[in-house]
Amino acid sequence: MSKAITSQKQDYSKWYNDIVVEADLADHSAVRGCMVIKPHGYAIWEKMQQTLDKMFKDTGHVNAYFPLLIPKSFFSKEASHVDGFAKECAVVTHYRLKNDGAGNIIVDDNAKLEEELIIRPTSETIIWNTYKGWIQSYRDLPLLINQWANVLRWEMRTRLFLRTAEFLWQEGHTAHATSEEAIKETEQMLDVYADFVENWMAVPVIKGIKSPNERFAGAIETYCIEALMQDGKALQCGTSHFLGQNFAKAFDVKFATKEGNQEFVWATSWGVSTRLMGALIMSHSDDHGLVIPPKLAPTQVVIVPIYKGEEGLKKVSETALQIVSKLKAKGISVKYDDRDSQRPGFKFAEHELKGTPVRIAIGERDLANGTLEVARRDSGVKQTIKVDEVESFVSQLLDDIQKSLYDNAKTRLNASTHKADSYEELKKILDEKGGFVSAHWDGTSETEEKIKEETKATIRCIPLNNKQEEGKCIYTGKISKQRVLFARAY
């Protein structure tokens, strides 16, 4: 089965696409740039959603739902926001089809909208237009709302999960009485994202803020978490924006303070998307297929029986089903793959391809010895253990795999973070090693753009609590007070 997968070395990009399609995560659809998320991929996304949703609720947020369509005029109210998104907006202009009389279905020109509607690329505008009706006084604040939704950004070059026209995400939109409180919220949600990506996805990240060029359209400050993929390219995993009073001003959302003054409301927004699936895949998977961290695996353990004939299966099943219920009682999700239509070898390959963290094989001979074979997906290491130690062994093993995936990714991140003290050095590292390059920059957009143009590397972030040190911009030689992280990125 894994023969269908191109090796990473041969063509990383093709390897990625093969994994996504062959492991049944997603597929291209007939609609340009839109993907179909297949059941196995969706099951992982559901685990991500559930985990994040709980984290959002634990930090005081509630969910709500706002319209898919946004009037064009709303969209235009915040100037830099519309500038940022105008080029990728799908526009609804009509609301009816009709039969043209010759048997063809055509758009009914009599059903043209007076004002065009935009499919949301993000929801700040429609939400702040709604908040205007919800916020009158300081008593209505803070408003801590999240939405799980689909959004659409018309992308010219798309890649499954990483860059698709339609994608699934959550977008938090909060309203606050003070700037301080809004900034605290922005930082809190960045921490929530970092916690999730590191401790559930097992992907280490660097927290930082974006340079003005890379800021969200309409934000005062964009915080982000950046991860490094196996091929040395960076991937932005989540962003949290401090929006200041920009959207409150655009939609005239004021509140009465305790003292009775009218002030504009402070805002944040933050989001992660199905893009995280891409980060998950490109952090841990290998030439045999997908590798899923146990905490996000829809099935953590698969048990494959090795037997001859019906009688053999019956014997093995007895023990297997006992193990199933023991593991389930420990909160471990386990599947007994007793399909008689497929041979063990086929099942091994399939579960390897789909990334099940632990595989248990039980044969008739094992029964006699009271043993079974446990194989871990990440390292491929197999071990024979006693049947009666299976619960504690597997439980510990899942923790070990989770930790080991993180540790390996962390080691790679550390080994792939370099310093460059000249422009030549930057280019050399990018071309030869990839990874993050820490270098001095003069702080101007012009320099950033030129470096991007010439090297395809962007400033991924200015790390939080960044060390301040005197230096010279590697491109212009101008004075710089800190290094920033450059990388080529997805």
Add this chain to the structure above:
Amino acid sequence: MSKAITSQKQDYSKWYNDIVVEADLADHSAVRGCMVIKPHGYAIWEKMQQTLDKMFKDTGHVNAYFPLLIPKSFFSKEASHVDGFAKECAVVTHYRLKNDGAGNIIVDDNAKLEEELIIRPTSETIIWNTYKGWIQSYRDLPLLINQWANVLRWEMRTRLFLRTAEFLWQEGHTAHATSEEAIKETEQMLDVYADFVENWMAVPVIKGIKSPNERFAGAIETYCIEALMQDGKALQCGTSHFLGQNFAKAFDVKFATKEGNQEFVWATSWGVSTRLMGALIMSHSDDHGLVIPPKLAPTQVVIVPIYKGEEGLKKVSETALQIVSKLKAKGISVKYDDRDSQRPGFKFAEHELKGTPVRIAIGERDLANGTLEVARRDSGVKQTIKVDEVESFVSQLLDDIQKSLYDNAKTRLNASTHKADSYEELKKILDEKGGFVSAHWDGTSETEEKIKEETKATIRCIPLNNKQEEGKCIYTGKISKQRVLFARAY
């Protein structure tokens, strides 16, 4: 607070709208026909989703996600399907906005799509186009997939939850090797819906099949569950369609049988939507506000302290928080409303309006007696009980409320189901009592349409296991073999 609510007697329709808005369930948005689902409404919808999702998974289904946009040509492939939906399709024609140079944001005419895209009103076409690539042989069947999604149907007259342009729903789409298996699936999902609506929403339903006029566009048979609202109007709560081979033929989806023949695949689809929120509200709520069945209440119990001064609150809180943890340990969701900014009377009214099933009040005097006051939202009945019996009492009370809501609705349904043996009688019942009217019908679409035109009543369903009896159509006098259920409906 409940002063904001029009009484049911005065104007049922206005009462409904007041409940939806005042209890913070949903609100109209700035986009024609699209609603904002507010946090309290969304929390109830989430409980519905979780429950249904588990029921779907327990019956072997998995979730996936298909594109929001459907090419117009796909949409036209199944003739009756496009006929049914063409008039309510939102059409995307462009994929970019631009600045016109004079500072206005306009649609970029250079970014016109070659083929228009439809926002899904339902997803049979895009899904069956996808299934073509997923199904080759009988080994790939059955395919049991569900999708949670937003859909859009351009409605001219909209009402919050009941009929909105955009709504949230789930749509199951399954593929089978035989007609029998597909019909069994259709019936199974109808049972799942009936189970959910009756046992979680506490709304009794009648299961039946639709007359050809009311069938889903593209279905061979549409099964439905119908409920009766407090005002005597019917509401369709869910539908499950046996699609035959219609979509397989439209998208050329064949499979190799065990015997090696090529056959078209058999299909079902089934869905429930945020419309269920409307059924929930109109089954149980009253002039004081929303009434939520305990099994779907985001907060089942609220505890309100009655106290004077900080010291008083401290004392009451000690006992209150003990009760909170005791109830939580029993799996009951409970909220301690110790806001010092609001008086108990305000809190009572607010929780009544929002439908919290059980309210506990604890005052300083209660502490001395070791008692507290428990009030149930549905009947308003209050009882003083001992603090140490609170867990078992509340636990039992929640069950009682759930049962009582169902029983009351069932009594109403029975009392509102009438027989009519003449057209005059049908009209009289519809005008004077409302409810379901069981009457003979000659089985033709013409008769059904005339009755609808003249009385605004439609055939809600032909009940499953319907009693067969000779009779005469109340409209044409022609021979009929069974009665069907007429009603005016939402």
